[in-house]
Amino acid sequence: xxxxxxxxxxxxxxxxxMRWSESCIPTLKEDPREAEIPSHKLMxxxxxxxxxxxxxxxxxxxxxxxLKRIENIIREEMDDAGCQEVLMPILHPEEIYEESxxxxxxxxxxxxxxxxxxxxxxxxxxxxxxxxxxxxxxxRSYRDLPQCLYQILTKFRDEIRPRYGVMRARxxxxxxxxxxxxxxxxxxxxxxxxxxxxxxxxxxCGLDFRVVEAESGYIGGNESHEFMVLADNGEDRILxxxxxxxxxxxxxxxxxxxxKRGAPGTGAFKEVETPDQKTVGDVASxxxxxSREIVKTLLYRSGEKNIALLIPGDRExxxxxxxxxxxxPEIRFLEPGEIKEFTGGPVGFSGPVGLPAGTSxxxxxxIGSFDSMIVGANKxxxxxxDVVAGRDFEIAMxxxxxxxxxxxxxxxxxxxxxxxxxxxxxxxxxxxxxxSSAMKATFLDDKGKSHxxxxxxxxxxxxxxxxxxxxxxxxxxxxxxxPAIAPxxxxxxxxxxxxxxxxxxxxxxxxxxxxRGLSVLTDDRSLSPGVKFKDSELIGIPLRVTIxxxxxxxKVELFQRATRQVDDIPVGDVLEKIxxxxxx
RNA sequence: CGGGGUGUAGCGCAGCCCGGUUAGCGCGCCUGCUUUGGGAGCAGGAAGUCGAUGGUUCGAAUCCAUUCACCCCGACCA
Numbered sequence: 001x002x003x004x005x006x007x008x009x010x011x012x013x014x015x016x017x018m019r020w021s022e023s024c025i026p027t028l029k030e031d032p033r034e035a036e037i038p039s040h041k042l043m044x045x046x047x048x049x050x051x052x053x054x055x056x057x058x059x060x061x062x063x064x065x066x067l068k069r070i071e072n073i074i075r076e077e078m079d080d081a082g083c084q085e086v087l088m089p090i091l092h093p094e095e096i097y098e099e100s101x102x103x104x105x106x107x108x109x110x111x112x113x114x115x116x117x118x119x120x121x122x123x124x125x126x127x128x129x130x131x132x133x134x135x136x137x138x139x140r141s142y143r144d145l146p147q148c149l150y151q152i153l154t155k156f157r158d159e160i161r162p163r164y165g166v167m168r169a170r171x172x173x174x175x176x177x178x179x180x181x182x183x184x185x186x187x188x189x190x191x192x193x194x195x196x197x198x199x200x201x202x203x204x205c206g207l208d209f210r211v212v213e214a215e216s217g218y219i220g221g222n223e224s225h226e227f228m229v230l231a232d233n234g235e236d237r238i239l240x241x242x243x244x245x246x247x248x249x250x251x252x253x254x255x256x257x258x259x260k261r262g263a264p265g266t267g268a269f270k271e272v273e274t275p276d277q278k279t280v281g282d283v284a285s286x287x288x289x290x291s292r293e294i295v296k297t298l299l300y301r302s303g304e305k306n307i308a309l310l311i312p313g314d315r316e317x318x319x320x321x322x323x324x325x326x327x328x329p330e331i332r333f334l335e336p337g338e339i340k341e342f343t344g345g346p347v348g349f350s351g352p353v354g355l356p357a358g359t360s361x362x363x364x365x366x367i368g369s370f371d372s373m374i375v376g377a378n379k380x381x382x383x384x385x386d387v388v389a390g391r392d393f394e395i396a397m398x399x400x401x402x403x404x405x406x407x408x409x410x411x412x413x414x415x416x417x418x419x420x421x422x423x424x425x426x427x428x429x430x431x432x433x434x435x436s437s438a439m440k441a442t443f444l445d446d447k448g449k450s451h452x453x454x455x456x457x458x459x460x461x462x463x464x465x466x467x468x469x470x471x472x473x474x475x476x477x478x479x480x481x482x483p484a485i486a487p488x489x490x491x492x493x494x495x496x497x498x499x500x501x502x503x504x505x506x507x508x509x510x511x512x513x514x515x516r517g518l519s520v521l522t523d524d525r526s527l528s529p530g531v532k533f534k535d536s537e538l539i540g541i542p543l544r545v546t547i548x549x550x551x552x553x554x555k556v557e558l559f560q561r562a563t564r565q566v567d568d569i570p571v572g573d574v575l576e577k578i579x580x581x582x583x584x
Numbered sequence: 585c586g587g588g589g590u591g592u593a594g595c596g597c598a599g600c601c602c603g604g605u606u607a608g609c610g611c612g613c614c615u616g617c618u619u620u621g622g623g624a625g626c627a628g629g630a631a632g633u634c635g636a637u638g639g640u641u642c643g644a645a646u647c648c649a650u651u652c653a654c655c656c657c658g659a660c661c662a
Binding site: 026028029030031035036051053054109126155157159160161168172175176226227235236319424425427459462463465493495497498499502526527528529530531533534535546549550557 | 610611612619620621624655656659660
């Protein structure tokens with residue numbers, strides 16, 4: 001009840017009483033062909049959104065109500081965390097991206113356009129540059145810090161592939177916040193506070209989620225966490241442990257129990273013929289071993305040098321780790337021709353033994369568990385057995401190069417981790433001085449010395465959150481809104497709209513609920529009952545009151561969407577009952 | 585950007601391979617009557633540049649070429 005009254009004070013939920021016959025809620029009986037996953041199908045079917053063009057959507061009245069409720073929860077939590085709301089421009093002069101150095105790193109995802117005088121602008125994909133310029137001019141003294149500013153605004157990214165409706169759109173609504181600090185300690189305080197605020201936002205929306213360690217991507221920075229709503233159709237893979245640790249799969253450390261791989265070395269390595277056996281699986285079955293005994297040798301070009309990377313045969317390389325460890329975003333595989341020229345052998349038969357002198361051989365940490373290994377011989381149709389690292393070739397450096405997988409060990413407690421899918425709704429970063437240094441945004445400390453701001457940034461996908469909520473909470477009949485973000489608190493179903501008594505009771509309940517601060521949708525359409533039942537379940541309003549044949553006995557039916565619990569309530573008690581359920 | 589698929593009424597589809605009346609079906613929509621507790625019944629009705637352009641042909645939704653849009657699968661991210 002308290003929650004209900006509080007919500008009324010926020011903007012966005014002022015229209016608390018609506019008649020379906022007068023509303024734009026275009027429901028669809030059939031799945032639209034363009035939609036693949038449940039949330040996208042349901043958003044279209046329930047009349048929440050309408051596509052304008054690929055990755056660009058209109059939020060229709062019901063969808064917009066949900067969006068506003070989520071926005072208001074975010075506002076409350078951000079304000080509670082001491083942040084201040086601002087509104088920045090969408091249109092950005094291109095030069096600010098030159099200044100920060102992101103023109104290149106963003107690449108084609110930056111939406112660009114020209115004005116009438118041929119000046120180039122970008123549509124804002126995020127606002128690090130804009131906010132840093134605010135700080136540069138307006139925050140000059142350590143006395144002004146720390147500060148945290150946020151906004152809720154439409155963002156533009158020319159996504160390589162828009163997908164799944166508003167889940168991955170080219171135009172989307174994001175809450176973004178930026179903080180400025182004199183020290184890492186101060187940044188850490190705000191970072192933790194925002195982390196907590198994000199958890200509260202998602203909890204209040206009623207979603208199951210994990211906070212995971214993450215890569216920072218092109219935003220840049222050091223520490224970074226993602227907020228993942230768990231859902232089978234999530235695009236992100238995460239590993240999590242019962243101890244509470246969770247990590248994005250692409251960042252997770254590949255770590256196994258200390259089981260030895262390969263037979264103990266039985267003397268010098270020897271050549272074995274492996275005609276036409278090109279893949280690890282081929283070679284393993286041909287030689288009668290498992291792929292665990294084999295070592296893959298991957299050849300890359302980094303700068304002017306060719307390098308070799310060894311990883312276990314049953315593992316995949318993690319390209320993100322490779323780029324980070326070798327500090328080379330341009331690194332690429334050698335072409336088949338280059339491999340032949342470099343090693344003397346064809347693709348599929350490369351190995352670390354006998355590579356040209358001076359070749360750097362990197363190895364995944366797991367290579368240490370091999371007593372001996374099977375590798376390519378750098379000759380067509382030949383492999384080497386009983387190869388021993390350190391004896392038959394030298395490893396220049398070992399590191400964590402492989403993609404982790406389910407069953408790998410938790411770095412905190414060493415139990416096996418489980419894999420699940422998630423939808424990234426939030427991402428927070430410790431940026432450090434990346435932008436402030438590049439853009440010369442500095443403050444004066446208490447000794448009059450100037451330093452670049454230490455910054456944090458905090459993104460939350462508002463429109464994506466709508467999709468995530470549906471993806472996690474729906475059934476075969478439709479959406480199941482959590483009461484905190486439902487477009488209406490209650491839907492009223494007077495079945496026979498020609499029956500004056502039915503309509504009178506419906507109007508009384510409607511007014512009663514309205515006066516008590518609940519938002520109500522009354523389905524006053526003169527349609528057959530089945531249609532109205534189906535539609536009410538499709539759009540997922542938490543509570544439904546049916547005014548129908550039981551009215552003869554002075555009763556109406558109260559239906560709870562989430563549990564499907566049905567109660568027959570005397571008309572006189574219905575307001576009280578609804579408030580009781582709605583207040584939970 | 586590479587690979588695959590689809591464009592026919594507001595939505596979902598058939599017709600296309602094998603060219604030939606007036607382009608069809610279901611849902612929705614409009615009018616009237618009946619019906620009102622699980623996607624109602626009867627009667628009548630409106631609605632289409634067959635994605636676009638060009639070609640082949642006596643004749644093209646159908647064959648050919650070009651092009652655009654959208655969806656799905658791979659490398660990115662809120």
